[in-house]
Amino acid sequence: MSSRCKYYMLIITIMVITASIPSIKVNAMDGHEILAQQINQLINNDPALNGAIAGISIRSAADGKIIYDHQGDVRLRPASNMKLITAAAALNILGENYTFVTEVLTDGPMKKKTLNGSLYLKGKGDPTLLKSDFDQIAVEIKKHGIKKINGNIVGDDTWYDDVRYSLDLPWSDEMTHYGAQISALTASPTQDYDAGSVKVVVQPATRKGDKPIVKMTPKTNYLKIVNHAVTGAEESKKNITIERVHAKNTITIKGTIPIKEKPEQDWIGVWDPTRYAMSLLKQSLTEHGIQVTGKLKTGMVPDTAKMLTTHHSIPLSELLVPFMKLSNNVHAEILIKEMGKVKGKGSWENGLKVLNSELVKFGVNPKTLVLRDGSGVSHVNLIPANQLSQLLFAVQKEKWFSSYLQSLPVAGVPEKMIGGTLRNRLNDPLVRGRVKAKTGTISTVSSISGYVKTKSGQTLIFSILLNNLLEDTKGKKVEDRMLTIIANQ
Structure with missing residues (x-):
């Protein structure tokens, strides 16, 4: 038999064997073929995804079974979808009722309404301190009969380490509120709590x-x-x-x-949030008739210092709302350091170790991830979409899940602290209010992961990670079209 005949016989044999194998539904499971076809068509035909990478994972919220997977195990940059992981770990480790404490102490005696010593302001990570809080601290100090402080205002930010920026923060973000320095002693301008x-x-x-x-x-x-x-x-x-x-x-x-x-x-x-907070306290003291003769200095509270007053932040369950709705990077990094501090040292390195160990409890495999910060600003962070959807499935059983879910932006709801970063998206009546999800954006990356109530009444979990985009705004339009498809199942 000639070599050409052998070749044709081989082809015919392969065709016969192939014909005997049952057809395989790629990407779709359990009768969700229409969903898969519609999403596949969108992925293949939308020009915004030309040359880009899409990682998509859709699960049943009821049993966690994956019903659609497109490159769901491929590690991709999550942008602010990283905050879903940070928030879950923080709730698990710190608890819903956790508050950040700020302490005011002194190392000197008081004589004739004069405090002869320094006033110490010890920060323990509170990102919610407002000018009004410093005013209240001044009122409390005045209640002690103090009208003059014959000493310095000393800021103690040693609750965390002195590393102010996460490892991969772009230098161009230095002046922005979303790239603000991380300090255990800081202050915010408004109740959005953009600390620092x-x-x-x-x-x-x-x-x-x-x-x-x-x-x-x-x-x-x-x-x-x-x-x-x-x-x-x-x-x-x-x-x-x-x-x-x-x-x-x-x-x-x-x-x-x-x-x-x-x-x-x-x-x-601001540059140096520690001194920023100290300056606001000194300003409040002056405005409340308390004279300060000394300067602003940084240092540690001595062991002999006595407590004058303390201030507690809002609980973590409430802080989650501006953190997640408005995608606050500083909150994320403070939570990373706080988790590290609870377990030993308030640093990024220690906090991320704690974070990784906590993820196992949610069925997430840390060996599939690369984590460099808590906010997702790093372009080195890498997470597969299937791992994010697994996290979102697992947290549903936690006692704090209602706080977690409430913190997510709600599609198409214009109120800032409800709709958050989704308040101007997914306004179609068929979708509005039915998607609760965390968005994410860094250069060339757009992401969204969360929960969607479908037209048929079931809840689906989804994670959509789009990388290597030329325009992230066009990526968001792809996400919205994809979510509309999911919602209308």
């Missing part, structure tokens, strides 16, 4: 050519405003920039804001 930052609002003046009006929250002399901006004509284009100078607390404002334009606002991370 100030809110800056630029609004046009009443006359063209004048400098715009700049307002900072909280009002503080810790930062200096340099205003080079100008109020432009009504038809001019708004091009305001608000930037902090590297390693300094000088905020420079440049550009033009039209005379009737809406205010421009931004949140700017």
